[in-house]
Amino acid sequence: xxxxPEQKKTVASWVAAGDGLSAVQSKLREQFQLFLTYRDxxxxxxxxxxxxxxxxxxxxxxxxxxxxxxxxxxPAPQPPGAAGDQEGGDPTAEPAAGAEGFGEEGELPDExxxxxxxxxxxxxKVTLIPGAIASGTVTFSDGVTGKWMIDQYGRPGFTQVxxxxxxxxxxxxxxxxxxxxxAIRNLGYA
Numbered sequence: 001x002x003x004x005p006e007q008k009k010t011v012a013s014w015v016a017a018g019d020g021l022s023a024v025q026s027k028l029r030e031q032f033q034l035f036l037t038y039r040d041x042x043x044x045x046x047x048x049x050x051x052x053x054x055x056x057x058x059x060x061x062x063x064x065x066x067x068x069x070x071x072x073x074x075p076a077p078q079p080p081g082a083a084g085d086q087e088g089g090d091p092t093a094e095p096a097a098g099a100e101g102f103g104e105e106g107e108l109p110d111e112x113x114x115x116x117x118x119x120x121x122x123x124x125k126v127t128l129i130p131g132a133i134a135s136g137t138v139t140f141s142d143g144v145t146g147k148w149m150i151d152q153y154g155r156p157g158f159t160q161v162x163x164x165x166x167x168x169x170x171x172x173x174x175x176x177x178x179x180x181x182x183a184i185r186n187l188g189y190a
Contacts, residue, residue: 121138146166
């Protein structure tokens with residue numbers, strides 16, 4: 001693909017402004033009537049020696065495994081179906097049918113250091129989401145609820161959150177990842 005020097009400068013200005021590959025691809029189509037594949041746009045950016053700006057910092061997917069669980073909050077891992085945990089409930093229990101609240105049956109123990117976020121995480125007994133190895137619910141300390149899942153590659157994500165655009169506080173996010181890791185370990189996945 002041969003671009004004029006003006007077109008190259010224009011593409012460079014788009015990338016410098018923070019446009020990603022798909023935005024550059026769209027602008028090339030709209031402004032220059034160049035119909036390039038995503039891969040061709042990637043090669044063009046590389047050929048022009050341009051550096052894409054990272055709009056959002058990448059999340060380290062290994063955070064779940066790096067989460068530090070305080071000794072007081074980490075009961076010894078038990079194999080699935082082992083008798084009782086510290087509070088007598090089943091950490092893998094699903095909320096009762098028809099129950100709207102997520103913090104009743106099946107919640108993990110709230111044993112966190114003083115000043116830490118309090119939230120509840122439950123794991124569904126049966127996961128019906130295609131491609132998911134586990135799913136469940138979470139209630140954050142501010143009352144916002146959500147449904148989470150872990151896909152076959154071990155990546156956690158949300159399928160539904162009660163408040164659109166919600167971002168949990170850093171203590172809540174850390175507590176969620178810690179409790180999720182504990183719940184998955186109790187299922188025998190870790």
